[in-house]
Amino acid sequence: MIRVIFLGPPGAGKGTQAAVLSKDFDVPHISTGDILRAAVAAKSELGQKAESYMNAGELVPDELILDLIRERLGQKDASKGWILDGFPRNVSQANFLDKLLAEIQQPCECVLNLEVPDNVLISRLLSRGRKDDNEDVIRNRLEVYRKQTEPLIEFFRSRQQLVSVNGHQAMGSVEADLKQVLQA
Numbered sequence: 001m002i003r004v005i006f007l008g009p010p011g012a013g014k015g016t017q018a019a020v021l022s023k024d025f026d027v028p029h030i031s032t033g034d035i036l037r038a039a040v041a042a043k044s045e046l047g048q049k050a051e052s053y054m055n056a057g058e059l060v061p062d063e064l065i066l067d068l069i070r071e072r073l074g075q076k077d078a079s080k081g082w083i084l085d086g087f088p089r090n091v092s093q094a095n096f097l098d099k100l101l102a103e104i105q106q107p108c109e110c111v112l113n114l115e116v117p118d119n120v121l122i123s124r125l126l127s128r129g130r131k132d133d134n135e136d137v138i139r140n141r142l143e144v145y146r147k148q149t150e151p152l153i154e155f156f157r158s159r160q161q162l163v164s165v166n167g168h169q170a171m172g173s174v175e176a177d178l179k180q181v182l183q184a
């Protein structure tokens, strides 16, 4: 069983690696980006509220995300562990998660921070080609990451929860490094 959070800029490989580890460790991969994209595709109320923020590369307001995470972590499959990808994304989400995990008695074991140079991120995102992967939106997502999400590196490091891994390697090598961390 593992309970881990993936941290890292857009394009660092969080979703790619979380999907692999989710299979290997048999725990759900909980991606707030995937949940929101599904809501947009379904044209649900959440999707309609979130879409314009996502298309602009901005974070959606916390109030759209917090209940969703509480509900998802309360589902049965999450009782055996989880991998969070894309949450928390700012300090207020991290504080919320802290309280929630204490309340449901599911402590996070570690925060895996994928490090990749900016030029590599940009070229990966341009070739991924999602709706929010055009040049202007990528630039904004990186800026939003620097301002709002990157402070979480220090937040988790100060609590000795952070482990940084070189994400600028072949996917299999990143996976091997992550597994080494998780088995340690």
Ligand SMILES: Nc1ncnc2c1ncn2[C@@H]1O[C@H](COP(=O)(O)OP(=O)(O)OP(=O)(O)O)[C@@H](O)[C@H]1O
Pocket: 008, 009, 010, 011, 012, 013, 014, 015, 016, 017, 033, 124, 125, 127, 128, 167, 168, 169, 170, 171, 174
């Ligand atoms: N180690 C790697 N080497 C080369 N390409 C990679 C590697 N890891 C992931 N990619 C590719 O880079 C792109 C971004 O990866 P991924 O979607 O996993 O990133 P992410 O961190 O989840 O991004 P976002 O936060 O924007 O959702 C994908 O097209 C993926 O196939």
Ligand SMILES: Nc1ncnc2c1ncn2[C@@H]1O[C@H](COP(=O)(O)O)[C@@H](O)[C@H]1O
Pocket: 010, 032, 033, 034, 036, 053, 054, 055, 057, 058, 059, 060, 061, 065, 085, 086, 087, 088, 089, 093, 132, 141
């Ligand atoms: N935790 C989140 N808080 C606010 N906004 C979020 C969060 N997770 C995802 N989003 C929105 O969705 C897109 C895509 O997310 P990815 O994790 O990069 O797939 C992101 O730009 C936010 O608009």
